Amino acid sequence: MSQVGISRRSIGARPNPEAAAAILDTAARILAEKGLKGLTTEAIAREARASKSTLYRWWPSRGALLLAVYMRMKQDHGYADTGSLIGDVAVSLSNLFAFWRGNGSVFALIIAEAQTDKTLLPALDSFREERVGEWKEVLERAQVRGELRAGADLRALAESIIAHAWFHLLTARLHVDMNRLAFDIVHPYLKSPHRIAGGQNT
Amino acid sequence: MSQVGISRRSIGARPNPEAAAAILDTAARILAEKGLKGLTTEAIAREARASKSTLYRWWPSRGALLLAVYMRMKQDHGYADTGSLIGDVAVSLSNLFAFWRGNGSVFALIIAEAQTDKTLLPALDSFREERVGEWKEVLERAQVRGELRAGADLRALAESIIAHAWFHLLTARLHVDMNRLAFDIVHPYLKSPHRIAGGQNT
């Protein structure tokens, strides 16, 4: 809500951090109020009382801006520590899906944008790599607890979890039974067989 | 290559199948010659010597047309029957990735388009469901051979394979070691432990 009265002026021969902040704030607000449809560079610039030039001086493309908005919103990851791997994955995915549902699936739009905007790929790559690292922490805890089969490839499992999450995001299936999903993803990697917790399938 | 000399005319009070065929052929040709960049409704309509109205009478949106083009090109699936599940998955994914690389990853564009074009979602859903069915056939063969662990969920594994394939497509990683990828996806579901075949990781 950093709404400046009228318009923003130059503060000299260097970028104005207030402009960037206002742009990100405004983008997040538009996303909350109008959804994905309204989230255009024109609307963001207009409502942030900045020009599109300013916007493009900070981020090289629409996709890059969207990713910045998303990363700012995502600051708290929401990984769980329940004591069991399936529980951790179920709750963590549940938090993630709830987050995705709450912001109109911006992240789906970012993935989509990356398919045509090649400047986005590297940024998205490193973003994904960070997520892999976070999931690996969850998996290492499970490994310490002795839940995983011998020789389980933590990186492969982490990527698998993310792949499944993306898959559900992109196919608009964010409302599935999370215990079931976590079980399906993780249980082949577990040492001892588990009973399935949740109920209905998709 | 059904190139009509000049222009196409109405054949009366019913749609002209030649128009649809010419549009699909032309779209495939443009895709092969100019890649994804040139694959616009304007270019397709122009080069197919049809109007955009005609195009939109046959398909409700750009994405729907792209999916039709893709499905027409994909008629031969390329699923393999090597005698082992990991081999089947490795070769089948290899064929799929080669196909995707060959057409400039149109399918990635279709997935991207589905994120904003909601008329595409149902079509993409049923398309995906067909792929699930095909993969399940591969998996059933493995089950008959006794390769899978007891109680393995075939549908979950089929979805997992597709999820991984999409994931690699969307992150522009179509050149990975396919034996390695197939192993990572499948081996937790196998009854007996396997040695890994391929070499380097991503």
Place this chain on the structure above:
DNA sequence: GAAGCACATGGACGCAATGTCCATTTATCA
């Protein structure tokens, strides 16, 4: 303290691409 400079900013514009409207053309039916 004053003048020039470097660079961010704003507004307007170019361009490309999607989807729509209406007049025209064609075949069919009475």
Place this chain on the structure above:
DNA sequence: TGATAAATGGACATTGCGTCCATGTGCTTC
């Protein structure tokens, strides 16, 4: 043979991304 129904074509409206140039502001140098 004339009227009707529907597809087709060309032009157009609209939207949205990215760019250009004049303007303004603070910093630097003399």
